[in-house]
Structure formats: C-alpha cells, structure tokens
Amino acid sequence: MPKLAALFSPERAADVIDPETRRLLEDRFDVVWATADHTTGPGSLAKPPALDPAAVPLLAEGADVLLSSWGTPHLDKELWSDGNGPKVVAHAAGTVKNLIDPVILDQGVGVFSAGPRIAWSVGEYCLASMLTLARRLPRFDGAVRGGGWKQTEFRGHELAGAKVGIIGASSTARALITLLKPFGCDVVVYDPYLSAERAAELGVRLAELPETSESAFLTIHVPNVPETKGMISRELIERLPDGAVVVNSSRGPAIDQQALLEHAVAGRIYAALDVYDPEPPELAESALRAENLLLTPHIAGDTAEGHLALAGYVLKDALQWLDNGTRGPSFVDPTLWSIAA
Template identity: 30%
Template sequence: MGVKIAILAEPDIQQRIFEDSHWRQLADIGEVARNDQPGVPRPEILKRLLEGADYAITSWGCPTLTRDILEVAPELKAVIHAAGTVKGIVTPDLWSRGIRVTSGNGPLGIGVAETALGMTIASLKEMWRLSQDTRNGKWDEGRGRVRELYRVTIGVIGAGKAGAHYIRLLRNFEVTILVYDPVLTAEQAEVMGAVKRGLEEVLRRSDVVSIHAPSIPETHKMFNRERLGWMKDDAILINTARGSIVDEEALADVLREGRLFACLDVTDPEPPAADHPLRGLPNCIITPHLAGAVNNGVKRLGQFAIDELRRMLAGEPLAGEVKEEQMSTLA
C-alpha cells in the first residue's frame, strides 16, 4: 500500500505555499488528502484527513494536534510544519507516540538572513541617509561616513536557522564574525566561521549587531538601556527577529542622542502606533515585517515540506527536526 499524505492547512494557505509543480511532486510520492474547507480546520476535518495517514503537512492556522485527534492516525510517522514555530501545533502526545516533528524555520530563515545582509550593506554604505540627502538637494556631503563590508566586525545574536544562514552569507566578505548564543559551543561557532564570545564583548566590539534570537522569556527586552550603552558609537543595530527583544523606549532615547543607527523589521506591537517615537527618527529605518518568506518566497516552504518528506522516506536526517527537549529554547 502507498503512502498517505494529509495536507491539513486550509485552501488559502495551501495556495500560498504550494504551486502546481509541488502538487505533482506530492502525487508522485503517494496519495494526497487535501483540506478543502476554508477557515481554521475543525477537529472533525483533521480527523477525516488524518485517518490512515502516514505523514501530515501543517502550516499557519492549523490548531493543536491533541491526543483525541491523533487517535485516528496510529500510523502517523511525522508532522512536517510548512511554517515557522511549531509551538501552536505540538503536544507531548506527538513525541510520546514516536511521531517526528519538523519545522520550516530553515527556509524562512533564508529570507530573514538575506534581508539582514541587505540592511547590513545598505547601512554601512549610508544608503538610507544619503538617499534622503539627495532627495533634499544635497549630493555627497555624507560620503565620509560610508563604510564597506570589509574588515569590520559583525556581531550575531543567536545562531539558529536565520542567524546561521546570515553567518554563511557573511563568509563571502572579509569580516570578523562574533556570535553570542548560550546553547552554541565554541567548536560549533568555529565550524560556522564565527567566534563565540559573551554578550558584552560582542556588543562592545561590533560595528554591526544583527539580532536573530528567539522570543522567549529570557530574551524579553534583552536589548535594554544598559546593553545598548555597551555598543560602539556609530554602530548599527539590526532586528529581523522579534520586536519584544528590544526595549524600544530605551532604543529611542539612544537614537535621539545620535550614537547608533537602527534597522528594524519588527516592532512590539506591530504595527507601531502612528505617533511611536521610532517612526520619526532619521537614524531609524522601519520596514513592515518583510524579512521572512514573503509572496514568491513563501513557495520555499512548500518545496521544503516535499524535500523533508523525501528525506524521511529515504531514512536521511531531517533538515528541520524539532526535539521535545528543544521547545524551551525555540521561538
């Protein structure tokens, strides 16, 4: 008997992450049972789809897979989450039944890392401010502030999927890469091409600090007034992770002093209030949470799910596997 694959996400989400070539690939692998009901999938729909299923593909909007739902799928071997965090769908029952869980944080991290790199280059080059100057009739008065991505120090906060990919991209440049991540060993950092250091040293030495940490209680307002004060004058702070990691009131005060430059793709909350002080500061760039998979980039998640399924069937290591013991340190 062939493999049964249950697609649990609602049709609108399916359309976002899968294209025609993806459906053909899935059909070549096995029988595909697709959710055809709009809205958050109801338990009875999940049960119908999962009955007899070997694999389930979830995404945004899928509810928690409770014991009651899992009872109908004794042959279920893996849940492949074609989105980021799995915290909204997993229960201990998954792991207790030997069901493997895998997350699309890797493909999402590609877009995040590429955006962080773009912000790194544009900020070092002073593109944001020089563009504004030229719009106001000036030309190259600020040219002396321009820096290249060459022989500067980049600090990376968090070496998960996005942070690790950012480090890989940075290895194309002659730069020093420092990384702060409590769960990363010095040996792992070295293999990645970075040097592990404590948070204070990373902040004091870096010309650019890029945040890729998860939003967990330990990182809430991690970048407070004291730690922002550790950063070098004229350093650049990039946040493509979560807005809650930065104390925005403290950051606004530091930016008003003119010491730092900030690029924020995330705020807390989103969107920020119309009169939020960060909106009006000339040394703060805010983009509307576009660093992750957006529009055509979302299709990476569909291909990821298919590739992960193939790895599972071939007995190969999974690219995005999430273990139960990792849950406390993941976003």
C-alpha cells in the first residue's frame, strides 16, 4: 500500500478534509498523520498551528504522496535528492509557488493545487460584492440603522446587461464568468495569454487594458508577479465611469490603492477590496467611514464548504494521475509556472 504523509496540524486536517475524503485516505494509503508534537504552537480555530519544519523529513520519509495545506513549511528539494522522493505533492490550498522548488517538476513529480476549487468560492465573493455595491446596499443599510428610510437622492443599479471588465483570465475569473452567464452581461477580458479561440469558448470578448477598464464593473484576477505590480494605474482608475464598481480579490499590489481609495472616498466609484498593500491595511478614517467601500480581510476564498472540499479535490486528481497518468483540473502545469498565481 502506498504511503501518504499529511504535513499539517490536526486542526488543519479537520479544516480541509471531510469525512468521505478521510475514509478514502485510509482505504488507499498508509497514512502518517502529524500530531500536536509536530507543530510550532497551540494555534487557534481561526489560525491552526503550523507544522514544525524539522518534522517534515521525519513524516515524509518513504512517502509516495505528500498532502499539504496552509501551515505546511516549504518542501525543500532535498526531499528528492536521492532520486526516490515522493511521486506526488497534493496541496489542499492555493498557490504552490511558496511551497516547492520548481526544479522538482523537472523530475516528474506530479504537483496538484486546490486553487481551482478555491476559485469558485472567490467567484461567488466577486458576484456577491458586485450585486451588493451595484444595489448600494451598504448605503441603504446605514440609512436604516441611522433612523432613516428611503434615500431619494440615489438608486441602485442592475448587473443584468452591464459591461463587466475582467483583468486576467485566471481560474477565479473563469468561475466568475460562469456565474455571470444568467445576467447576460457584456464581458470583456484583458489577458495577453488568452487566445481568441479560448475567449470564444468562454463566451467573452478580448479587449485591451484601457477598454476593459472603461466598464461599469471591473474585477481583477491577476497573479502576484512583477509584471502585474501597479498594472491598474491611476490613469486607468480615472477612466472608470462614474458609479463604477471595482472588485479586487486577487493581489493588493496589482492596483494603485491610493488612487482607488481617493476616487472611492470622493464618492465617484464603489469598490470591494479583499486584498491590500500592505496586509493588514493601514486605512485612513475617511476610507473606513465610506459607505461605498466594502472591506473584507482576505477571505474571498474562505468558506466552510470550500475548505472541507480541498483535500478531496486534489486527491481525486492525484489518484487518477497515479493510476493512469490523467491530468485533472488541479494539476500544476510546469509550462505555466512563470505566469501562475
């Protein structure tokens, strides 16, 4: 029976492994579970303890599969130095860029990430934020809480039929595109790596960055790479139409945060921010009071159902890859490493 090492705390295991997946693990593998003795501290429900880096080689010795998640230390390439290292790294979380050295991809190691599953949770967040701000719900909520009622000076707007600009055709963007289909939106996408054929398959049209920014709704879905730092510049923010809704759930450095906040505090645009630069953010009182800003603490991909599904999502693909070499949706393609999130 192949051996699997679960390289995270018992608390994290309870967070990302549902009962069905736990049974699958025990049926298919000789599982080595980390214990509290392998972790760095007590942790909490909101932030389970991390695994002690010194415990990784002990738990991983002789393992065919490494199951990782948040709190797993960097998996040093030395784990594969003798040529007989694990065949699979299945990451029950998002990006693997800070988890592995890409050199192991050249050794035929199958790496899997639950990023595409998290993308659905993020897509729901983006849709919810767009609808919430389009209908001006925070303003109406504040009015009622303050003893008011109807707000005759403004009305909400509909998402249906609106122009939606999407920057970056990532897995989160594709999830949002699926969720937008019933609304009949004019979806325009800027992504230099997206082909016309793939855009047609997604039911969107390609556009350059300036045109994409001139949308009633603008959502950002780019990786944290040097090319994306500051790509949503002050100039592009100024091109947004009055009353536009901006959602950033990808990376804080991708946008000129100061320019965005200036336009939002002035009341010209609405924005939902789940990521910041830096994190946690240091926001002025004017921004904290602004009812046209929806501020959340980097939780777009954090749902109860989504977290419990993560281990099962990557293990399904990892098992198919081990059994017959099939590359499922969570497979990390080595050829796309440089542009991956």
